[in-house]
Amino acid sequence: MSRKSLGGVALTLAGALLAVTALTAGEAKAAFECPVKGGDLVFGQEAKVNSLDMHSSSTISTRNIAMHVFESLMTRDEDNNPILELAESVETSDDGLTHTFKLRDGIKFHNGKTMTSKDVAASFDRYNKVGIERAILGNVASWEAPDASTFVVKMKASQPTFLEDLSSFSVPIVIVPEEVAQADFLKMEPVGTGPFQFVEFIADSHVKVKRFEDYKPNEAYEERTGFGGYKTACLDTVTFRIVTEPGARVAGLETGELDAVEDVPQSSVPRLQENEKIKIVPYENFWIHIATPNFEKAPTDNPLVRRAIATALDMDEIMEVATDGAYNTNFGFQQPNRKVYSDKGKEFFNLKDPEKAKELLKEAGYKGEELVLLTNKDYTTMYNAALVMAEQLKDIGMNVRLEVQDWPATIATRDKQKDAWNYHFTGWGTNSSLGYLAVFKFLAKPRPIYTTDLESTDEVFDKAYSDMLSLPSFEERAEAFARAQHRVMEHGISLPFGWLTKNQAVRANVHNFVPFRIPRMYNVWMDKES
Amino acid sequence: MGRYIVQRLLSSIPVIFLVTLISFSLMQLVPGDPAIMVAGLQATPDEVERVRVQLGLDQPFHMQLLHWYGNLLQGDLGTSFLLGRDVLEVTLERLPVSISIAVYALVMTLLVSIVAGIIAALRQNSWVDQLVMTIALIGVSLPNFWLGLMLIVLFSVHLGWLPTGGYVDFREDVWGWLQAATLPAVSLAMLQMGLLARITRSTMLEVLRQDYIRTARAKGLSESKVVGKHALKNVMIPVVTVIGIIFSLLLSGSVVIETIFSVPGIGSLLGSAILRRDYPVIQGGLLLVAAMLLLLNLVVDVLYAYFDPRVRYRNGK
Numbered sequence: 001m002s003r004k005s006l007g008g009v010a011l012t013l014a015g016a017l018l019a020v021t022a023l024t025a026g027e028a029k030a031a032f033e034c035p036v037k038g039g040d041l042v043f044g045q046e047a048k049v050n051s052l053d054m055h056s057s058s059t060i061s062t063r064n065i066a067m068h069v070f071e072s073l074m075t076r077d078e079d080n081n082p083i084l085e086l087a088e089s090v091e092t093s094d095d096g097l098t099h100t101f102k103l104r105d106g107i108k109f110h111n112g113k114t115m116t117s118k119d120v121a122a123s124f125d126r127y128n129k130v131g132i133e134r135a136i137l138g139n140v141a142s143w144e145a146p147d148a149s150t151f152v153v154k155m156k157a158s159q160p161t162f163l164e165d166l167s168s169f170s171v172p173i174v175i176v177p178e179e180v181a182q183a184d185f186l187k188m189e190p191v192g193t194g195p196f197q198f199v200e201f202i203a204d205s206h207v208k209v210k211r212f213e214d215y216k217p218n219e220a221y222e223e224r225t226g227f228g229g230y231k232t233a234c235l236d237t238v239t240f241r242i243v244t245e246p247g248a249r250v251a252g253l254e255t256g257e258l259d260a261v262e263d264v265p266q267s268s269v270p271r272l273q274e275n276e277k278i279k280i281v282p283y284e285n286f287w288i289h290i291a292t293p294n295f296e297k298a299p300t301d302n303p304l305v306r307r308a309i310a311t312a313l314d315m316d317e318i319m320e321v322a323t324d325g326a327y328n329t330n331f332g333f334q335q336p337n338r339k340v341y342s343d344k345g346k347e348f349f350n351l352k353d354p355e356k357a358k359e360l361l362k363e364a365g366y367k368g369e370e371l372v373l374l375t376n377k378d379y380t381t382m383y384n385a386a387l388v389m390a391e392q393l394k395d396i397g398m399n400v401r402l403e404v405q406d407w408p409a410t411i412a413t414r415d416k417q418k419d420a421w422n423y424h425f426t427g428w429g430t431n432s433s434l435g436y437l438a439v440f441k442f443l444a445k446p447r448p449i450y451t452t453d454l455e456s457t458d459e460v461f462d463k464a465y466s467d468m469l470s471l472p473s474f475e476e477r478a479e480a481f482a483r484a485q486h487r488v489m490e491h492g493i494s495l496p497f498g499w500l501t502k503n504q505a506v507r508a509n510v511h512n513f514v515p516f517r518i519p520r521m522y523n524v525w526m527d528k529e530s
Numbered sequence: 531m532g533r534y535i536v537q538r539l540l541s542s543i544p545v546i547f548l549v550t551l552i553s554f555s556l557m558q559l560v561p562g563d564p565a566i567m568v569a570g571l572q573a574t575p576d577e578v579e580r581v582r583v584q585l586g587l588d589q590p591f592h593m594q595l596l597h598w599y600g601n602l603l604q605g606d607l608g609t610s611f612l613l614g615r616d617v618l619e620v621t622l623e624r625l626p627v628s629i630s631i632a633v634y635a636l637v638m639t640l641l642v643s644i645v646a647g648i649i650a651a652l653r654q655n656s657w658v659d660q661l662v663m664t665i666a667l668i669g670v671s672l673p674n675f676w677l678g679l680m681l682i683v684l685f686s687v688h689l690g691w692l693p694t695g696g697y698v699d700f701r702e703d704v705w706g707w708l709q710a711a712t713l714p715a716v717s718l719a720m721l722q723m724g725l726l727a728r729i730t731r732s733t734m735l736e737v738l739r740q741d742y743i744r745t746a747r748a749k750g751l752s753e754s755k756v757v758g759k760h761a762l763k764n765v766m767i768p769v770v771t772v773i774g775i776i777f778s779l780l781l782s783g784s785v786v787i788e789t790i791f792s793v794p795g796i797g798s799l800l801g802s803a804i805l806r807r808d809y810p811v812i813q814g815g816l817l818l819v820a821a822m823l824l825l826l827n828l829v830v831d832v833l834y835a836y837f838d839p840r841v842r843y844r845n846g847k
Contacts, residue, residue, distance in 0.1 A: 048802050050612040058570030132570050135577065171570070185584060186614025203613065203620065204794035204802070205697060243695060245790045251682045251694040378805065408562030408807050415563070447575055 032223045032523055034234035039526040041235050041510065043519060044243040044252050044261035048204055053188040054174045055123075055131045060430070063169070063518050064262075065207050065240050067227055069110075070174035070192035073101055073120065073151070074167035077226040078516075079337065080435055082167035085218065085228045086115070086175055086193065087151075096158030101151040108214045109177045110197040117145035122181035123173060124153075130185040132171040160472050161437055168438070169227055169518070170430050195233040195522045206241045224523040226516070234525035253278060259510050259526065262519055264503040266324035277508045282326070283515035285335045286502035287429030289322060289385055291373070291495040292442070292449045293422060294414075295456075299371060300422040304364030306492025307348075312357030312396045313389060315350040319498040322385040329498035333432060333439045333485050339474075340436040342482035345489030349496070357396045368399045374414060374421035378407040382425040385497055389423075418452055427500065433517050436481040440465055443493050450493055461487040531835070535828065542824045549820045550813060554598065557809050558591055564611050564807040585611055598813065607814035612806055617814035621796060625818060628788070628795035630700055631711050632780040635719040639776060643723045644769065647730025652757065654735060662727060669724030674783060678717035678790040685713060695792035714791040718783050722776045726769065733768050737761045766837050774830040778823050 047061035054066040073087040084090065087101040107115040121143055128137050141156045155162065166173065180191050190198040195217075196209035211233035221229040241258065243249045246265045252258035254275065264272065264280065272278045299305040319327040330336060331346045371393065375386035383404065390400040403421060405413060414424045431438040442449050444465045448457055464487055467480035488494050506513045509527040514520070565582040582588050586597065601608060607617035643666075650662040686694040692713055698706035737743065738761060746756045784797035796815060803811035 050806075051614050053614065056614070132577070135574055184614075186612075202794060203615075203623070204798050205792070241696065241792065242794075243792045245679075245695075245792070247679045248682060248695050248790055248792060251687050254687050255690060255694055257686075257694055257696075405561065406805065408567055408805065409560065411566055412561040412563050415566070416561075 030222060031217065031219065031230050032232060034232060034523075034525050035511070036525045036527060037234050038236050039528070040237040040239060041259045041521060041524065041526055042239045042241055042257065043521070044249040044258040045240050046244060046246070046249065046263045048242050048244065049201070049207060049240075051186045052190040052198070052201060052207070053183070053186045054172065054192075055127050055188060056186045058132045058171050060518070065209070066174070066190065066192075067169070067194070067518050068196040068209055068238065068521055069190050069194045069198055070172070070176070071194050071228075072167070072172045072174050073103075074163065075172065075227040076167055076169055076434075077228060079339075080226070080433065081339075082164050083226070083228050084220070086120075088220075090163065092163075096160065097155045099153040099155070099162065101153070103149045103151065104216070104218065105149065106216055107193050108216065109193055110191045110212055111177060111180075112214070113177050115175065115177075115193060116148040117151040118148070119178045119181070120151045120175050121145045122178040123175045126176075126181040126183070126188070127173045131173065133168070136165045136168065136173070159470075161469055161477070164435070164437055168434055170434055170438070195231045196238060199237065204242055206239050208237060208239045210237045211235065224520065227518070227520070231522040233522055235521060238521045253505055253507065256507060258507075260504070260506040260513060260519065262502065262504050264505045266326040266501075266503065269326075269503055272505060279506050279508055279510075281504045281506060281513060281515045283502045283504055283517070284328065285330075285432075285499045286517070287427040287500050288333065288432050289319065289327075289381065289425075289427050289497040289500055291385075291389070291423040291425050291497070293492060293495065294418060294424070295450045296418040296452065297372075297420075297422055299364075299366055299369040300492075302364050302366075303491060304360055305366055306495075308357045308360035308364060308366070308396070309393060309398075310348055310489075310492055310495060311351045311360055312354050313350070313392055313495075313497075314352040315497050316352075317392070318385050318388045319500075321388045322381040322497070323500055326501040326503060327498050328501070331496075333428075333488070333496065334436055334481075335432075335499075338435070340478045340481055342478070342485055344482040344486040348489040348492075354392075354396045361396060361398070366398070368397075371398050371400045371423070372403050372421045373400060373423050373425065374403045374405070374410050375425040376405055376407045376410045379427065381500065382427065386423075386425050414449065423495065424449065430517075436478070437469065440468075440484055440488070443488065458487065458491055458493060461491065461493060531832070535832070538828050538831070542821070542828075545824060546817065546820055550599075550602075550817050551595075553816045554595055554809075554813055557807070557812060560807075562807040564809060567806045567808075568611050598810075602817075607817070608810035610803075610811045611808045612803075613808070613811070617810045620799065620811065621815050621818050624794060624796040624799045625822070627697055627699075627793060628781060628784050628797055629822075630707070631714050631718065631787075631793065631795065632777060632784065634711050635715040635722070635780050636773070636777055638715055638719045639722045639726055639780075640769075640773075642719075643726035644730050644765075646723075647727040648734055648757070648762075648765070650727070650731045651734035651738065659731075663731070666724040666727040669720040670728075671724075672720060674717045674721060675786045675790055677720055678713065678787055681713045681717060682790075695790070697791075697793045697795075710791075710793075714784075714787050714793055717787050717790070718780050721783070722779060726772065726776065729772060730765060730769060733765045734761065737764045740764075763837060767834070770830060770833050770837055773833075774823075774827045777826055781819065781823075 045064055049061045051057045051062060052066050054070050071085050074082055075085045077083045086104055086107060088104045089102045091100045103117060109115060124143050128134050139156050139159050141154045143153045145151055174192055176191055180189050195212055195215045197212040199208040199210050201207045217230045217232050223229055224231050243252060249261045250264060250268045253261050269280055272280055293300040293306055295301050315329045319329055329350055331343055331349045332341055334341050373386045373390055375383050377383045386402055390402055393400045413420050431441060445454055445457060451457060461484055464480050464484035468477050468484055471477050471480060504515050512524050565578050565587055569578045569581040610617055610620060613620060646662045650659040653659050682694050685692045692709055696710055698710045700707035743756060743760055746760045784795055785801045788795045788798035800815045
């Protein structure tokens with residue numbers, strides 16, 4: 001990444017957007033060149049793809065493919081900082097009410113048409129109608145396209161975090177041609193500006209994309225960074241094959257039918273590491289394993305009981321069993337490499353002190369009320385974590401019952417039957433990855449998991465969360481995040497276990513595949529022989 | 531016979547109605563909110579509500595049901611919540627995939643198990659009989675998902691003979707289809723082979739003890755004629771009876787096998803639709819599968835008449 005654009009990002013993060021801020025891309029340097037061009041890379045994907053409509057699908061499996069086809073005004077770099085993608089610059093007015101984007105020149109869509117601000121406006125129109133995360137635009141008063149290369153967003157009120165929200169890759173506002181943006185919910189054609197263009201989608205079988213010959217890389221950068229930067233398609237085609245069974249994915253990699261795969265079971269890793277034709281590329285901190293409590297059902301309505309539970313648990317043991325060893329128990333709701341990282345609240349984490357926990361239970365007046373752990377077997381790591389937690393809590397004299405349902409049923413039970421559970425097992429992947437603004441979304445109004453009574457939410461946390469979203473400078477927001485995290489741990493609003501490592505793997509002839517939240521096939525090349 | 535077939539077809543209508551009614555009701559009873567599945571876990575209550583209205587899930591149960599039956603009468607099975615595509619189109623894309631593998635597995639089952647069962651019966655209590663029955667017992671006992679994975683390890687990873695998964699349309703490449711479909715078909719067929727071989731053996735033993743077989747032998751007919759002409763046709767009557775059941779089991783077993791072998795069939799479609807509460811796909815898929823099985827049972831019943839002349843379909847009896 002160039003220095004100038006780094007500086008721009010820093011400005012964004014620093015919250016200097018109250019002043020007129022220019023987020024401008026830097027000058028070109030020696031850009032990445034493909035050492036080898038050609039080949040069809042077959043990627044074994046673990047989850048089925050329901051749709052390639054990036055506005056209307058929130059699944060990771062959609063993103064895996066769609067992020068190669070579509071691009072947005074802004075995205076995130078390798079360290080999750082907001083960067084420009086289809087925009088060349090963005091300026092924010094003094095009052096923070098107007099963001100003016102200048103678009104990069106000569107960007108072509110896969111249908112041959114040149115991108116203009118009309119397409120951007122049409123994409124925003126559609127997203128506002130059918131976009132899964134259209135709340136991003138909740139504070140936007142209007143947008144307009146005064147000329148072909150300028151796009152202006154007008155806010156209802158100043159929102160220092162707007163550009164960070166806009167750069168979210170969760171369900172990004174990808175830019176599509178005006179005519180494509182007329183499509184209904186889930187029906188948008190995959191026509192974007194990305195380095196790969198859509199070829200075919202055979203549901204539950206595969207999706208194929210090919211190099212987009214008219215792709216114009218972002219010359220403000222030298223290399224790919226995160227979902228942006230200097231992207232180029234070295235491969236002729238990429239076939240994303242749906243292989244949901246982990247054993248079959250590993251077998252496909254071993255035979256060479258698959259060139260790269262995601263989610264290799266940890267139990268297969270030692271064997272694959274001995275195979276010189278295969279490289280394991282672990283992606284650490286893929287998601288944070290977590291259980292969220294229910295404040296409306298005894299005994300977890302009592303903060304002391306929640307404290308006792310947190311005091312008793314041995315997170316290393318829980319994560320070891322849950323993940324077969326693919327984990328770390330670094331503390332924090334953000335990865336340590338993030339600028340916002342804080343260890344506030346660490347004193348409440350992974351204490352492994354059953355004797356102290358028993359004392360706390362006594363102090364709390366615990367009388368053997370049933371503690372229901374709501375978990376599922378669709379995600380075995382969640383089920384295993386619940387099993388170990390149950391045993392550890394039985395050891396301190398708690399009356400624990402496991403309630404096992406399928407994943408959608410646990411969500412429905414969690415949201416609609418507050419008398420049926422005490423802890424719900426889940427994992428926060430995308431949200432933790434998106435950064436501090438997103439990670440506590442599930443604990444905040446309007447839908448905090450721990451209570452349905454919005455009058456009785458935790459005031460300390462609510463204040464910290466609100467500050468996190470609204471304070472003008474990054475430093476102030478980061479401090480608010482640390483306060484929020486401390487409160488979450490102190491008050492037991494959430495119970496983190498540790499971070500899961502997701503093992504990705506490639507054949508030895510695949511180069512420059514750097515593990516990331518979503519596998520990236522741009523700037524990746526293959527030798528002919530494996 | 532024609533009248534019988536028409537009557538059977540007409541009597542299928544209430545069965546189909548009941549199947550769809552039960553599945554529609556069951557889906558409403560199972561916890562899980564399709565609106566959340568579509569909107570995503572990060573959606574606000576307002577967004578989830580908007581999706582609910584968009585999908586028509588805000589309507590009362592009876593209205594949703596009536597709406598579905600109304601559309602069904604016009605040949606419209608609705609639109610998938612998650613795929614955003616026409617359910618009839620999606621299911622018709624997948625059915626040939628599952629049927630082709632199920633038929634392959636059925637053919638394999640019939641060929642192997644009938645021959646094995648007959649040989650075992652003719653060599654009763656010999657080592658051949660013991661071997662066949664032991665293999666049959668193993669076939670019955672092995673879970674098909676485990677067998678599938680073991681077959682992948684042996685035939686794909688170690689021997690490199692067959693692909694680990696995927697599907698090739700037989701209309702485009704028969705050899706490719708054969709390669710891709712063999713391991714899934716074997717995994718599906720093993721259990722049924724074991725069962726059918728045991729049925730064939732015991733039926734053959736019973737038939738061989740009948741008076742007409744003794745008579746045939748007394749007439750001086752060769753053993754091959756006794757078995758091939760007189761015994762085999764009678765053995766086929768119970769076999770034909772279970773063919774329908776076997777085929778339905780092969781189709782239902784495809785949920786697991788299609789997942790292991792990454793086959794885009796109806797089993798895999800229904801499995802993921804259930805996990806994601808995609809009601810229209812579940813409903814439409816079950817309807818088509820139920821209709822197909824009813825049709826298959828009708829075909830089996832008609833085949834009785836061929837194998838057993840005592841069976842006649844007159845006046846619907």
